[in-house]
Amino acid sequence: xxxxxxxxGTSIGVPAIGCxxxxxxxxxxxxxxxxxxxxxxxxxxLRVLIDCGPDFRxxxxxxxxxxxxxxxxxxDAVLFTHIHYDHVGGxxxxxxxxxxxxxxxxxxxxxxxxxxxxxxxxxxxQLYPGVPHLKLHQIRAGRPFTVRRPYESTVEVxxxxxxxxxxxxxxxxxxxxxxxxDELEILPIRVxxxxxxxxxxxxxxxxxxxxxxxxxxxxxxxLQGIETLVINALRFKKEHHSHQxxxxxxxxxxxxxxxxTYFIHLTHDIGTHDWANSQLPDGFEFAFDGxxxxx
Amino acid sequence: xxxxxxxxGTSIGVPAIGCxxxxxxxxxxxxxxxxxxxxxxxxxxLRVLIDCGPDFRxxxxxxxxxxxxxxxxxxDAVLFTHIHYDHVGGxxxxxxxxxxxxxxxxxxxxxxxxxxxxxxxxxxxQLYPGVPHLKLHQIRAGRPFTVRRPYESTVEVxxxxxxxxxxxxxxxxxxxxxxxxDELEILPIRVxxxxxxxxxxxxxxxxxxxxxxxxxxxxxxxLQGIETLVINALRFKKEHHSHQxxxxxxxxxxxxxxxxTYFIHLTHDIGTHDWANSQLPDGFEFAFDGxxxxx
Numbered sequence: 001x002x003x004x005x006x007x008x009g010t011s012i013g014v015p016a017i018g019c020x021x022x023x024x025x026x027x028x029x030x031x032x033x034x035x036x037x038x039x040x041x042x043x044x045x046l047r048v049l050i051d052c053g054p055d056f057r058x059x060x061x062x063x064x065x066x067x068x069x070x071x072x073x074x075x076d077a078v079l080f081t082h083i084h085y086d087h088v089g090g091x092x093x094x095x096x097x098x099x100x101x102x103x104x105x106x107x108x109x110x111x112x113x114x115x116x117x118x119x120x121x122x123x124x125x126q127l128y129p130g131v132p133h134l135k136l137h138q139i140r141a142g143r144p145f146t147v148r149r150p151y152e153s154t155v156e157v158x159x160x161x162x163x164x165x166x167x168x169x170x171x172x173x174x175x176x177x178x179x180x181x182d183e184l185e186i187l188p189i190r191v192x193x194x195x196x197x198x199x200x201x202x203x204x205x206x207x208x209x210x211x212x213x214x215x216x217x218x219x220x221x222x223l224q225g226i227e228t229l230v231i232n233a234l235r236f237k238k239e240h241h242s243h244q245x246x247x248x249x250x251x252x253x254x255x256x257x258x259x260x261t262y263f264i265h266l267t268h269d270i271g272t273h274d275w276a277n278s279q280l281p282d283g284f285e286f287a288f289d290g291x292x293x294x295x
Numbered sequence: 296x297x298x299x300x301x302x303x304g305t306s307i308g309v310p311a312i313g314c315x316x317x318x319x320x321x322x323x324x325x326x327x328x329x330x331x332x333x334x335x336x337x338x339x340x341l342r343v344l345i346d347c348g349p350d351f352r353x354x355x356x357x358x359x360x361x362x363x364x365x366x367x368x369x370x371d372a373v374l375f376t377h378i379h380y381d382h383v384g385g386x387x388x389x390x391x392x393x394x395x396x397x398x399x400x401x402x403x404x405x406x407x408x409x410x411x412x413x414x415x416x417x418x419x420x421q422l423y424p425g426v427p428h429l430k431l432h433q434i435r436a437g438r439p440f441t442v443r444r445p446y447e448s449t450v451e452v453x454x455x456x457x458x459x460x461x462x463x464x465x466x467x468x469x470x471x472x473x474x475x476x477d478e479l480e481i482l483p484i485r486v487x488x489x490x491x492x493x494x495x496x497x498x499x500x501x502x503x504x505x506x507x508x509x510x511x512x513x514x515x516x517x518l519q520g521i522e523t524l525v526i527n528a529l530r531f532k533k534e535h536h537s538h539q540x541x542x543x544x545x546x547x548x549x550x551x552x553x554x555x556t557y558f559i560h561l562t563h564d565i566g567t568h569d570w571a572n573s574q575l576p577d578g579f580e581f582a583f584d585g586x587x588x589x590x
Contacts (some may be wrong), residue, residue: 015365017391018365018391019367021455021456023457025364060312061310061312070314072312097312117415118413119413159316160314161317161564162317163318164317164321165567165570166574170533237463268456271458272460275460275461
């Protein structure tokens, strides 16, 4: 399984608008952190997006560009950790992915209610042309669910756009979506983001947790046996009411026994990426945008 | 007065996610169109943002980068044309601008109601730390209002971030905001976006209109005497239920007597920027992201 960090920044990203600190002015691409989000791909071909923040369009444009053309394939599941803008603000930009069928979104009830409130135009009986077709699945902490794509399907994708001379391509292309060769059992785990119960996700020996301030012991037990942990660590010092700091995250990773831990949801306060990484003990890394890890 | 096009693209931007047409693959920066938005600056120093779509963070990061540090100054008014995601989706990212005082937003009642629905966390009595402080002003088509900044004020801006070695800058800086030397009378004008009445804005001899399908004659009369018109023109052909095409926009510009017209809210269907521009009659241009015009 492979995880690509689409974004590793805190709610305002790095650089922060209006900030002229040395980190925000750094030209190192690793110091450019879009809002936290990640894409998980199984060996069998399933694709799971974790969170869809306001930078989603930028992120998906850069994703997987080894090929000739930008990435555009079925996303089998979108997992939402919580309803805050920096985690759901790009949901509207999922709409092209609805060419492959409804976009399956998995979230807690409060997030589902929130999406109905913030994107009412997506949940009417008669949808305005072009709005994203979203299928919301309610999930609960502690209750695993399975993402699969067992059958081949054929979809018709609209080939819009034009040649350099403006000759419009007004045709449709048939695309075959092969079945995925595996399936993914996902365990949602309760995470406390200040007073707000949100979700982290365990998938096999991997877990993804963001915006955590603390986790109750009984929930943390569900993480026993993981090898790779992605977890939020806002900055080294200066406590925050709803986010843990680097030391908290290190302690937590030790507690659940992770072998390798990557930090996300980072502020400019950590210093530059390379320096910040040099401060961490073995087995810990600050993630950076575009980084790909096996997990 | 100076207008900077922050974005000139249609609701999904150009390139379109998933599109591999020649326009979307073009490497010409003029063929990269973020969602439509513009910044107006008066000679006397007032700054007015028109729409704040999902690309606002990217747009403001690039804006006005001639100086050493990124732009960060008071925005005196944000004008919203309508509530659709591609025009208001970045409102949360206005939050750093609240360091200069509440962010003044001018919009129709349906937009104000919509913002209360989509951003409920911004309008509670007790605001969560860090949410944008927005002050909503209800405006109506045909009733002019004035934007001004008559007095000098001093604000305390938080100097966050860190040095390259992660030494945090935990201090505040006093910033003096000088008074603006002029004021701006803005006339909202009813524009029909399909069946939805939205707003365009006339400011002196300049007007900004987006997402128009048509305008009633009595409203169009309010545009008599303008010199510079910015207006939407989706593509050359293939009718759209709520957006006019290039020929409609040319006809409209002639009708209201604009001397110079710039097209925005463009799709990949128009072809590449340079080719598309070569197809227009004198006095008409497709705008591009980052273009600055006097108006």
